[in-house]
Amino acid sequence: MEIERRHSPVPDELLGYLRANPSAAQAAADGGVHVHVHHHYAAPPTVPAGAAVHQGPEKTVAERVIPWLYTALLACVVLTLCALVFAMVAVVVVAVLAAVILLGLVAAHVINSHAGAVEAKAKAEALAARSKHRRR
Incomplete structure (x- = not known):
């Protein structure tokens, strides 16, 4: 009989008992005795209700960083837009500001030109009135 010793040795007393008292469930197909060793460990600590439970292997650095890189890429696209x-x-x-400034300059030129024309007209009328005055 070959006993599989994976984790801890099986005491000789247990081997002797199993050899002397084979049961139907323990009898192997080749006529030997099949021994299945159970290991009992301390119960894991209880998890409070509603707490997040981490299952599986811990994430690598790349798996933790890549979502943040996607978020940064999206932020860059939004900021670029x-x-x-x-x-x-x-x-x-x-x-629009250049057009308003140009319109203001044109308006100032027109007003200046008009004021100059009014002054010239007033001077011409004054000269005409003087010359009429002198004739009499």
């Missing part, structure tokens, strides 16, 4: 929209709005605002 926001910067693009801001740049387009800024171009429109600069064009």
Whole structure:
């Protein structure tokens, strides 16, 4: 009979008892005795209700970092789109301000020209009135 010794040795007393008293469940197919050794360990600590239970092997560094990298990539894409929209709005605002400044300069030139024309007309009328005055 060959006894499988994986974890701990089986006491000789137990081997002797099993050889002397084979039961139907323990009888192996080749006529020997099959011994199955049970190991009893301390019960694991109880987990409080609602607590997260970690199962399986611990995650690697890459498995923990990759979700954060995807989040950072998404943030970069969103910020790039926001910067693009801001740049387009800024171009429109600069064009509108340039148009308003140009309109103001044209209006100032027209007003200046009109004021100059009014002054010239007033001088011409004053000269005409003086010259009429002198004739009499």
